[in-house]
Amino acid sequence: xxxxxxxxxxxxxxxxxxxxxxxxxxxxxxxxxxxxxxxxxxxxxxxxxxxxxxxxxxxxxxxxxxxxxxxxxxxxxxxxxxxxxxxxxxxxxxxxxxxxxxxxxxxxxxxxxxxxxxxxxxxxxxxxxxxxxxxxxxxxxxxxxxxxxxxxxxxxxxxxxxxxxxxxxxxxxxxxxxxxxxxxxxxxxxxxxxxxxxxxxxxxxxxxxxxxxxxxxxxxxxxxxxxxxxxxxxxxxxxxxxxxxxxxxxxxxxxxxxxxxxxxxxxxxxxxxxxxxxxxxxxxxxxxxxxxxxxxxxxxxxxxxxxxxxxxxxxxxxxxxxxxxxxxxxxxxxxxxxxxxxxxxxxxxxxxxxxxxxxxxxxxxxxxxxxxxxxxxxxxxxxxxxxxxxxxxxxxxxxxxxxxxxxxxxxxxxxxxxxxxxxxxxxxxxxxxxx
Amino acid sequence: xxxxxxxxxxxxxxxxxxxxxxxxxxxxxxxxxxxxxxxxxxxxxxxxxxxxxxxxxxxxxxxxxxxxxxxxxxxxxxxxxxxxxxxxxxxxxxxxxxxxxxxxxxxxxxxxxxxxxxxxxxxxxxxxxxxxxxxxxxxxxxxxxxxxxxxxxxxxxxxxxxxxxxxxxxxxxxxxxxxxxxxxxxxxxxxxxxxxxxxxxxxxxxxxxxxxxxxxxxxxxxxxxxxxxxxxxxxxxxxxxxxxxxxxxxxxxxxxxxxxxxxxxxxxxxxxxxxxxxxxxxxxxxxxxxxxxxxxxxxxxxxxxxxxxxxxxxxxxxxxxxxxxxxxxxxxxxxxxxxxxxxxxxxxxxxxxxxxxxxxxxxxxxxxxxxxxxxxxxxxxxxxxxxxxxxxxxxxxxxxxxxxxxxxxxxxxxxxxxxxxxxxxxxxxxxxxxxxxxxxxxxx
Numbered sequence: 001x002x003x004x005x006x007x008x009x010x011x012x013x014x015x016x017x018x019x020x021x022x023x024x025x026x027x028x029x030x031x032x033x034x035x036x037x038x039x040x041x042x043x044x045x046x047x048x049x050x051x052x053x054x055x056x057x058x059x060x061x062x063x064x065x066x067x068x069x070x071x072x073x074x075x076x077x078x079x080x081x082x083x084x085x086x087x088x089x090x091x092x093x094x095x096x097x098x099x100x101x102x103x104x105x106x107x108x109x110x111x112x113x114x115x116x117x118x119x120x121x122x123x124x125x126x127x128x129x130x131x132x133x134x135x136x137x138x139x140x141x142x143x144x145x146x147x148x149x150x151x152x153x154x155x156x157x158x159x160x161x162x163x164x165x166x167x168x169x170x171x172x173x174x175x176x177x178x179x180x181x182x183x184x185x186x187x188x189x190x191x192x193x194x195x196x197x198x199x200x201x202x203x204x205x206x207x208x209x210x211x212x213x214x215x216x217x218x219x220x221x222x223x224x225x226x227x228x229x230x231x232x233x234x235x236x237x238x239x240x241x242x243x244x245x246x247x248x249x250x251x252x253x254x255x256x257x258x259x260x261x262x263x264x265x266x267x268x269x270x271x272x273x274x275x276x277x278x279x280x281x282x283x284x285x286x287x288x289x290x291x292x293x294x295x296x297x298x299x300x301x302x303x304x305x306x307x308x309x310x311x312x313x314x315x316x317x318x319x320x321x322x323x324x325x326x327x328x329x330x331x332x333x334x335x336x337x338x339x340x341x342x343x344x345x346x347x348x349x350x351x352x353x354x355x356x357x358x359x360x361x362x363x364x365x366x367x368x369x370x371x372x373x374x375x376x377x378x379x380x381x382x383x384x385x386x387x388x389x390x391x392x393x394x395x396x397x398x399x400x401x402x403x404x405x406x407x408x409x410x411x412x413x414x415x416x417x418x419x420x421x422x423x424x425x426x427x428x429x430x431x432x433x434x435x
Numbered sequence: 436x437x438x439x440x441x442x443x444x445x446x447x448x449x450x451x452x453x454x455x456x457x458x459x460x461x462x463x464x465x466x467x468x469x470x471x472x473x474x475x476x477x478x479x480x481x482x483x484x485x486x487x488x489x490x491x492x493x494x495x496x497x498x499x500x501x502x503x504x505x506x507x508x509x510x511x512x513x514x515x516x517x518x519x520x521x522x523x524x525x526x527x528x529x530x531x532x533x534x535x536x537x538x539x540x541x542x543x544x545x546x547x548x549x550x551x552x553x554x555x556x557x558x559x560x561x562x563x564x565x566x567x568x569x570x571x572x573x574x575x576x577x578x579x580x581x582x583x584x585x586x587x588x589x590x591x592x593x594x595x596x597x598x599x600x601x602x603x604x605x606x607x608x609x610x611x612x613x614x615x616x617x618x619x620x621x622x623x624x625x626x627x628x629x630x631x632x633x634x635x636x637x638x639x640x641x642x643x644x645x646x647x648x649x650x651x652x653x654x655x656x657x658x659x660x661x662x663x664x665x666x667x668x669x670x671x672x673x674x675x676x677x678x679x680x681x682x683x684x685x686x687x688x689x690x691x692x693x694x695x696x697x698x699x700x701x702x703x704x705x706x707x708x709x710x711x712x713x714x715x716x717x718x719x720x721x722x723x724x725x726x727x728x729x730x731x732x733x734x735x736x737x738x739x740x741x742x743x744x745x746x747x748x749x750x751x752x753x754x755x756x757x758x759x760x761x762x763x764x765x766x767x768x769x770x771x772x773x774x775x776x777x778x779x780x781x782x783x784x785x786x787x788x789x790x791x792x793x794x795x796x797x798x799x800x801x802x803x804x805x806x807x808x809x810x811x812x813x814x815x816x817x818x819x820x821x822x823x824x825x826x827x828x829x830x831x832x833x834x835x836x837x838x839x840x841x842x843x844x845x846x847x848x849x850x851x852x853x854x855x856x857x858x859x860x861x862x863x864x865x866x867x868x869x870x871x872x873x874x875x876x877x878x879x
Binding site: 300304374 | 474477516519523525527528543544574578582583692693694728731740746747769797806808814817
């Protein structure tokens with residue numbers, strides 16, 4: 001897609017990216033809970049994002065899927081309300097609560113109106129502090145999880161992802177699906193739900209972001225009510241793990257017209273001083289819609305609808321992962337193009353022009369992320385999880401602009417590794433075999 | 436992902452109206468709508484063409500969507516890919532999507548780049564260029580897109596088959612992405628013929644949303660879009676209509692890639708018409724109260740809670756269309772139930788709903804949520820831009836768009852039950868079973 005540039009259009013407008021005008025306050029409640037707040041009083045509601053580090057990686061041995069099942073059952077009744085009564089109470093307030101389980105965290109995303117904020121938070125408190133985990137509710141949600149597990153077992157994309165992560169991480173929690181297996185989920189009990197909640201939702205691991213029609217004092221009071229009585233500490237976090245991806249292609253035969261491909265190898269940690277540099281490099285290689293991979297695999301050759309590569313910085317391991325799908329007749333060529341691009345990159349690095357373009361894009365696009373109370377609340381929590389300070393929002397673009405071509409190419413030489421680039425292909429790929 | 440394709444837009448239309456809306460029509464017929472939101476220095480620039488997959492010539496299925504892809508090739512002034520590259524260089528993002536009734540292009544970018552976006556979008560409205568090589572390669576891309584979205588997914592193939600059975604005569608039965616055998620034959624002439632006819636200012640709506648002043652937008656629109664020539668004698672959008680449907684259709688589809696069997700049924704349903712949205716509003720309530728909520732809706736209470744027979748059960752309604760929409764039911768049975776037993780349970784529950792009528796407490800709760808939805812929607816100006824674009828592109832007036840929340844609030848429980856009696860006519864319905872192998876439906 002990159003080609004002749006009309007210099008007039010391209011260059012005149014480069015200079016001043018929009019600034020994200022976000023005024024972050026650091027709030028500490030009387031009870032000692034910390035939160036980041038952006039006051040935004042023009043619309044009468046608040047988005048509140050709560051995240052606990054740990055996540056499904058804290059599943060106990062033999063109980064894979066317990067944290068996932070627990071989070072999915074949290075809203076199924078609390079205090080003297082069963083699942084129906086809880087849902088009716090929430091809907092009558094027009095509030096929304098979403099409970100999610102991720103690899104390294106569990107999170108609660110909420111929004112509620114100013115006019116009934118106290119009632120909405122009292123209701124949420126019951127779900128967090130006093131969930132019922134009724135046997136009937138656990139069994140009903142277990143049925144939903146089992147349905148997902150069965151469906152993923154025949155989905156080529158899910159088969160490819162599960163295979164790839166299992167090759168990378170083996171028996172470490174990162175190496176198996178957070179949903180668990182039909183067998184492990186069958187063994188989970190009500191007691192496991194209470195235990196999983198106590199292990200994963202603790203005060204020492206909570207991060208809070210709030211955006212909307214609420215003051216710092218109001219937020220502080222709310223947080224003590226909502227989270228103050230949680231257990232103070234949880235179990236040790238998982239051990240660090242090195243991915244075992246050392247090249248080659250693994251083909252999983254599956255009858256379907258288009259092969260799904262995962263590829264990747266070891267990545268870079270979020271707190272590595274070179275992370276931003278690597279992030280820029282990856283944008284150029286596989287991040288943007290006009291990345292090198294999109295250009296070579298899609299635009300020039302029509303071998304796929306879309307291809308991307310991503311830095312995956314878990315809390316205790318790092319990967320670079322790429323993904324695409326190609327018809328069974330085209331996938332062999334597409335895999336070769338990816339390998340060639342990786343080799344070319346490792347040998348020659350990137351150009352100054354590519355770097356400049358990526359900087360312009362990344363610095364301009366940053367402000368576009370801050371679009372709405374909910375998205376901003378999630379960004380605030382994500383920044384805290386990464387150990388960033390609030391002034392990162394103002395300085396991040398300067399850090400991007402300060403990266404030099406030499407730095408990018410040094411990081412590329414360290415990071416992009418054609419020898420160890422590992423492929424998993426699920427489908428009936430013509431001309432590809434496991435090697 | 437670039438050049439996405441919108442599937443049918445399901446469920447509740449967002450019942451929101453932006454506070455500051457301005458409207459203007461250029462001399463060449465192009466409509467301009469401005470939605471103001473000054474909280475962040477960002478703008479969404481969106482152009483909606485009143486043409487979609489249901490306007491394709493017979494035998495050319497997929498051409499509307501294929502053209503959408505080709506619109507990212509060059510023009511007389513822009514090299515292939517240059518438009519997207521320029522958006523990227525300005526820190527923005529761009530995309531496009533095709534539905535049965537419209538095709539839309541949008542960019543999100545810093546508000547001070549609006550003029551540049553208009554300059555490029557106006558350029559490709561009339562001056563598209565592409566080589567044979569562009570067309571050949573991009574055809575491979577859309578075939579891979581079909582592979583990815585449809586052929587690799589038995590649920591998507593099942594939906595395609597059901598839709599083809601739902602519409603006996605209307606082109607809504609043809610998939611947006613196209614039938615593979617027809618996609619393989621699409622060529623440059625097909626694309627240009629479609630383009631020259633339908634991509635014109637008098638067939639387009641500009642919706643700009645964000646940190647902009649209406650006067651400024653109108654001046655820019657006059658400068659960039661104003662000089663474009665309209666297509667003369669553009670015919671009204673009259674598609675082949677459905678005859679009376681006299682026979683229920685049933686289908687059983689098997690695919691070894693299916694792990695979780697399920698049932699879906701759709702009924703032909705009244706859409707939102709200009710000046711007459713009341714029945715559609717009642718259907719929105721019906722879908723929500725019957726199956727819009729996985730805990731408290733009628734179907735969920737009966738089939739997932741009281742006597743659990745379903746892992747998931749739901750209802751949905753899509754009425755934001757030019758011609759007849761559909762009202763759908765889905766049931767994913769618990770493992771011990773056959774699809775035959777599941778369908779019997781679903782039908783029995785539907786019958787009991789028609790007896791019991793609307794739960795008044797749930798009805799009032801839904802009204803509250805619809806009102807709150809207007810507050811929450813103000814936080815998502817681009818969602819609002821999309822809503823206005825869609826609704827205007829299917830021929831609703833600005834007045835229709837803005838009166839919709841009030842029409843929803845005026846719905847009564849009786850209206851809902853009348854709409855239910857009307858829509859649940861089996862002669863209008865397609866019922867499909869999707870399963871891994873045959874005989875599943877009658878197994879115990």
